Amino acid sequence: MSLLLLSCSLLQGQETASLRGRVIDSRTGEPLVGVNVMVQGTYHGSSTDLEGYYSISGLTPGDYDLQVSYIGYKLVQKNGITLAAGPALVEDFALEVTALSFGRDIIIIGKKPLFDVSVTASSTKISRADLEAMIVDDIVDILSNAGGVSTTDNEVHVRGGRLDETLFIIDGVSTKDPLTGYSANLYINADAIEEVEILPGGFNAEYGQAMSGVVNVKLKEGRNQLEGSFKYTTDEIGLVENYGTRRLEFNLGGPSLLEKGFESLGLNIPGRFFFFLNGYGKVSNTNLPPADRLYPHLNFRAPWGLVSQQSLQRLKTDRLDLVQLHSCGVDVLEKGDVIDALVRARDAGKTRFIGYSGDEDAAIWAVQCGVFDSLQTTYNIIDQHARTRRILERAEE
Helix, strand or coil, X not given: CHHHHHHHHHHHHCCCEEEEEEEEECCCCCECCCCEEEECCCCCEEECCCCCEEEEEEECCEEEEEEEECCCECEEEXXXXXXXXXXXXXXXXXXXXXXXXXXXXXXXXXXXXXXXXXXXXXXXXXXXXXXXXXXXXXHHHHHHCCCCEEEECCEEEECCCCHHHEEEEECCXXXXXXXXXXXXXXXXXHHHEEEEEEEEECCCCCCCCCCCEEEEEEECCCCCCCEEEEEEEECCCCCCCCCXXXXXXXXXXXXXXHHHHHHHCCCCCCCCCEEEEEEEEEECCCCCCCCCCCCCHHHCCCCCCCCCHHHHHHCCCXXXXXXXXXXXXXXXXXXXXXXXXXHHHHHCCCEEEEEEXXXXXXXXXXXXXXXXXXXXXCCCCCCCHHHHCCHHHHHHC
């Protein structure tokens, strides 16, 4: 009797579940060939045949998440599929065409999981629905409401990092300046944003040139119907004190006319074409008084008493130990205006010494002129110009 029960138990444990279905184009209804259908968290998967059919077998009964991907189409993930032993479960999919690169646009069917076990980085996502509930004008306003992000003078700092330690990616394109490392002057209208993802740390190796965090912005794209919006705001209302601020914003998107143009020429181009336009303009008098005269910085003449008595009083001292000129080019040094002001300040007892901080030709000129009391220049394992060009040797002489 015990042998019979054991045999039945073994047979029961060998039963598996299976899955099958068909994948088609949502617009044309045509079957899609070679679509990848993967069961998340396992090594099981399949590809569709010439008729768009797929079949996956050998699965242990339970709950699974199914991912369907195809180049040129939106990635679809269906969560919470319950598989039982017996007949195969049928799951059909209709994929939508996308203009984005592979894997960038995801459609999730079913309940969103509490957490994604495949993601190792801490991440905060702000969807279009969240943006509509927020009072924000641009990307800086959006980020200022996120945890771990601070904004100062229109600069974004993630987890206290410097400005050049944050990487901004707009629709997969990095906005970091290769020379300065900054993503400065970044302005994106809030109405043009579809989703914002903030990675404050632990991000994957795909994000290079980032130390503090990554800000990934996905812009809106056109839809099947033509739609748009127009917004004009101003603070010039009646006799109320204002700064003369006027701001104009507009959005326009929909199906592209190129598609009809191709059809009129008899060209059958696969996929669909959409467009999205966004515009922004702002004029403001600000709260600063207008200047009577402008002085270009290259023609600047330093006034007598560069180190003013008022500055010394604020520092609670009668004189400074060192006033140093930083990173002026040879052209500025040769004019002599700034150097004369420093010498007069030293002669007047406002500072004990005057110095120069710079590299290359400017440092050599500062040493040879014989005016400065000290020199600060770059010298490390990588940058050996101070030694090879004898800058340090000339300074010692």
